[in-house]
Amino acid sequence: MKHLGGMKAAAVTAAVILISMAFLYFGTAGFWDMGISDRLNQRETVTNKKIYIIGIDDKTLDQYGPVNTWSREIPAKLVALLNGTGDARPAVIGFDVIYSEAADRQADDHFAEVCGEAGNVVAAMSFSFKERPEKGEDGKVIYNPYYVDHVIEPYDSLKNKVLCGFANTFVDADGYVREAMAYLDHEGERKYSLSSQVYQVYQESRGEKAVFPDTYGRNNRFYFAYSGKAGGYSVVSMADVLDGTVDAAIFRDAVVLVGAYAVGMQDSYMPAIAHNSQMYGVEIHANIIEALLEGRTQLPVSPFVYALVAALLCGLFYVYSEKLRLLHSALLLTVLTILDLIFARGMYVKGWIVPTILLPVCLWVIYLVQMVRRYLSEIMRRHRVINVFKQYVAPQVVDKISKDKDFKLVIGGENRHIAVLFVDIRGFTTMSESLKPEEVVEILNEYLGLTTKAIFDNGGTLDKFVGDATMAVFNAPFDLDDYIFRAVATAWDMQAGADVIAEKFHKRYGKSVSFGIGVNCGNAVVGNIGCDFRMDYTAIGDTVNTAARLESNARPGQILISSEVYEAVKDRVTVTPIGEIPLKGKSNGVFVYQVDNVKREVKENE
Numbered sequence: 001m002k003h004l005g006g007m008k009a010a011a012v013t014a015a016v017i018l019i020s021m022a023f024l025y026f027g028t029a030g031f032w033d034m035g036i037s038d039r040l041n042q043r044e045t046v047t048n049k050k051i052y053i054i055g056i057d058d059k060t061l062d063q064y065g066p067v068n069t070w071s072r073e074i075p076a077k078l079v080a081l082l083n084g085t086g087d088a089r090p091a092v093i094g095f096d097v098i099y100s101e102a103a104d105r106q107a108d109d110h111f112a113e114v115c116g117e118a119g120n121v122v123a124a125m126s127f128s129f130k131e132r133p134e135k136g137e138d139g140k141v142i143y144n145p146y147y148v149d150h151v152i153e154p155y156d157s158l159k160n161k162v163l164c165g166f167a168n169t170f171v172d173a174d175g176y177v178r179e180a181m182a183y184l185d186h187e188g189e190r191k192y193s194l195s196s197q198v199y200q201v202y203q204e205s206r207g208e209k210a211v212f213p214d215t216y217g218r219n220n221r222f223y224f225a226y227s228g229k230a231g232g233y234s235v236v237s238m239a240d241v242l243d244g245t246v247d248a249a250i251f252r253d254a255v256v257l258v259g260a261y262a263v264g265m266q267d268s269y270m271p272a273i274a275h276n277s278q279m280y281g282v283e284i285h286a287n288i289i290e291a292l293l294e295g296r297t298q299l300p301v302s303p304f305v306y307a308l309v310a311a312l313l314c315g316l317f318y319v320y321s322e323k324l325r326l327l328h329s330a331l332l333l334t335v336l337t338i339l340d341l342i343f344a345r346g347m348y349v350k351g352w353i354v355p356t357i358l359l360p361v362c363l364w365v366i367y368l369v370q371m372v373r374r375y376l377s378e379i380m381r382r383h384r385v386i387n388v389f390k391q392y393v394a395p396q397v398v399d400k401i402s403k404d405k406d407f408k409l410v411i412g413g414e415n416r417h418i419a420v421l422f423v424d425i426r427g428f429t430t431m432s433e434s435l436k437p438e439e440v441v442e443i444l445n446e447y448l449g450l451t452t453k454a455i456f457d458n459g460g461t462l463d464k465f466v467g468d469a470t471m472a473v474f475n476a477p478f479d480l481d482d483y484i485f486r487a488v489a490t491a492w493d494m495q496a497g498a499d500v501i502a503e504k505f506h507k508r509y510g511k512s513v514s515f516g517i518g519v520n521c522g523n524a525v526v527g528n529i530g531c532d533f534r535m536d537y538t539a540i541g542d543t544v545n546t547a548a549r550l551e552s553n554a555r556p557g558q559i560l561i562s563s564e565v566y567e568a569v570k571d572r573v574t575v576t577p578i579g580e581i582p583l584k585g586k587s588n589g590v591f592v593y594q595v596d597n598v599k600r601e602v603k604e605n606e
Contacts, residue, residue: 031174035275037356038176040341041348042273046228047294050254051286052090053235054078055261056097060239067097067265071104072111075258078241079111081248082256083118088249091205094122094198096167096259096267096282102155109157116161120205122197123159124167126152127184146219148186165197169269169281170221177279178272180288182212182220195288202255202289213297213351223298223353224291226273233286235261255289257282301347301354310359317363321370333367336360413527413540418476419487419565420524420544421460422551423451423494423517424469431511439509444468446501447513454493458486463538469551473539476526484521484568491517491559492598498557518550520562546590549583559595572599 056067064070075095083089102108115121132147153159170179183192192200200210215222238258240246259282260267271279271287291297317336321329337360344356425447432440451470455462459480463471472490474483494515502512522543530536550560566575574597580589 031172031176033355033357034172034174034176034178034272037344037348037353038178038272038275040345040356042226046232046290049234050091051233051290052251052254052256053233053261053282053286054238054241054256054258055235055280055282056259056265057237057239057261058264059237061262061264063239067260072099072107074242075099076107076111076114078238078258079114079118079121081241082251083120084248088252089118090120090251090256091253092120092122092198092201093118093256093258094124094165094194094285096124096194096257096285098124098126098152098167099154099158100125100152108155112157112161115158120201121162122194122201123154123162123164124194125154125164125191127166127168127186127191128152129168144218146181146184148184151186163197163201165192165194167194167281167285169284171269175270176272176275177269177284178223179221180224182215182222184219193288195285195292198255198257198285199289199292202293205253210292211295213292213295214299216299223300224288225296225298225348226271226287227290227294227296228287229274230271230277230279230283233283255286257286257289259285295351298348298351298353301352306354306358310355310362313359314362314366318366318370321367326367326371329367329370333360333363336363413525413529415523416476416526417521417523418526418539418543419474419484419519419521420539420547421455421472421474421487421491421517421519422469422548423472423491423515424551425513426516426556427513428468431513435509435511443505443509443513446505447498447515450497450501451494454490454497457493458490459483460486460490461537464536471538471544471548473524473526476539477537484565485572487519487521488559488561488565488569488573488595489598489600491519491561492595495557495559514556516551516554516556517559518547518552518554518561519559519565520544520547520550521565521568522546546583546586549586550590550592553581553583553592560592561595563591563593566593573597574599 061067064074075097079093082093099111115123127146128149128151129146130149131143131145133141134144134147135141154162154164166181166184168181169177170181171177172179180195181193182196183190185191196210196212203210213222236246241248259280261280261282267281268278269281269284271277271284273287313336317332320332324332340359341356344354347354425444428444431443435443447468448465448470451472452462455470455472458474460472460474460483461476463473465471472487474480474487474490480486494517498515502514506512520543522541524539524541524543526539528537529540546562550562554560560578561569561575566573573595575593575595578592578594580591582589
């Protein structure tokens with residue numbers, strides 16, 4: 001038994017190593033963990049009162065017009081004002097605006113001369129990156145996502161008078177900004193980022209040395225801690241500085257960043273410090289600069305080391321949880337979770353980013369497995385039966401199965417007379433192309449929730465979802481009274497509910513969709529179709545195919561039923577005869593009716 005326990009612990013250890021590596025390298029799980037890390041660690045407030053932002057805001061745009069129409073005399077006037085008060089001049093002025101194209105020669109040269117005389121201006125440039133395969137040091141081909149395709153620089157006379165730094169903002173795959181690039185070697189020359197260049201000039205003005213953090217990767221990246229949410233820094237309107245409303249003397253010995261501060265300029269990103277919010281690019285540069293000044297930068301911990309440590313701890317916890325009661329294991333697990341969060345926070349402060357919740361999740365999984373294992377033998381029969389059908393059978397059917405001690409799962413099929421319903425969302429593909437993915441999922445889930453509820457409310461069996469379509473059968477796996485009418489009533493409930501949902505989404509997104517529904521009845525083979533290791537409870541046969549064809553011929557908002565269905569329910573429905581229509585795959589046409597109303601009050605035996 002001890003040997004078996006050791007094998008279990010070893011298996012758990014190996015599994016956690018693999019899970020840890022996958023967690024750190026693949027999928028969205030790593031970014032989910034980073035989101036938790038953001039909330040745990042990004043709690044700083046702006047402490048450096050010597051960083052100012054002069055925003056090109058709505059007020060400035062209203063007064064001077066769009067930026068691309070400005071004469072370079074406007075930024076020249078700003079630089080002259082900021083540096084024109086003797087000793088009360090900024091330590092550095094960083095422009096998060098790329099003046100790449102020459103416009104008016106005289107104004108362009110004047111702006112360049114003013115900046116050159118000031119000696120404290122850093123201008124923005126930009127790299128255009130593309131992914132390109134390259135050979136690594138070991139000779140293997142790797143893909144460099146930061147290969148410089150071309151460079152966007154300030155116009156010549158300005159470039160020759162000022163320092164330049166690339167202003168690219170680097171966004172993680174989950175859409176949040178957590179990393180910055182210190183510098184990039186391009187064509188034998190080291191190019192610093194705008195933030196790094198401004199940081200260097202500021203340190204030189206104070207007589208101090210610029211110390212860059214350690215970086216990782218081929219492109220000299222590092223993580224940085226934010227110093228505040230959007231609006232945390234002192235922001236003044238450029239218009240107020242130009243017209244003298246704001247005294248330029250307040251910027252004495254400070255870092256001054258000039259950049260977009262209006263929604264229309266499309267220079268905003270999602271910062272790690274406040275999820276689902278927006279921060280202008282110039283504010284992100286301010287946060288990076290303060291992180292460099294305060295030494296609040298981080299590197300990711302080695303995933304190999306972390307995976308080994310996490311696996312060891314999980315193996316030990318597994319061994320001890322085998323011996324402890326569940327309550328004691330839960331207490332130990334709670335303590336370990338708290339210690340893990342404290343450790344992650346402490347490592348972040350010391351400059352290392354470690355997974356925040358990976359270890360607690362693995363420990364909780366081990367605990368839950370232990371708990372389930374101890375009780376599994378007592379509920380195995382009921383749990384097995386419920387798991388077989390709960391994915392596709394109405395709740396009342398599941399209850400009947402769980403209470404029937406003589407029930408046995410039959411592998412194979414049986415010939416039954418059933419009613420089959422197909423429903424499909426019309427216009428969904430076209431609509432999804434114009435909406436965000438989360439909006440598409442919201443709409444789809446709402447409609448599929450409606451179809452599922454209608455099926456279950458009428459005692460039917462949910463067979464499957466096929467994209468945005470739903471298939472249901474009635475009178476299987478158990479006998480169901482009045483099942484043909486129940487199928488028609490289900491279609492009617494779906495159509496009624498679809499109108500309510502369509503109105504809601506039309507108000508919200510300006511778009512709505514509707515159902516096309518087909519109902520047929522007849523004999524079909526119903527049962528567990530597949531093989532001994534993978535089965536699917538479904539119905540097959542001509543009855544099913546005809547129902548699917550009826551649905552495909554139904555117009556938006558239309559319910560089509562076959563003549564067999566109509567004969568079974570004609571005293572309880574109002575219909576419009578459509579006539580005989582050809583169906584794909586059938587040599588003879590099918591006479592079809594459109595359902596206009598369902599008279600539930602006449603007969604409905606629930």
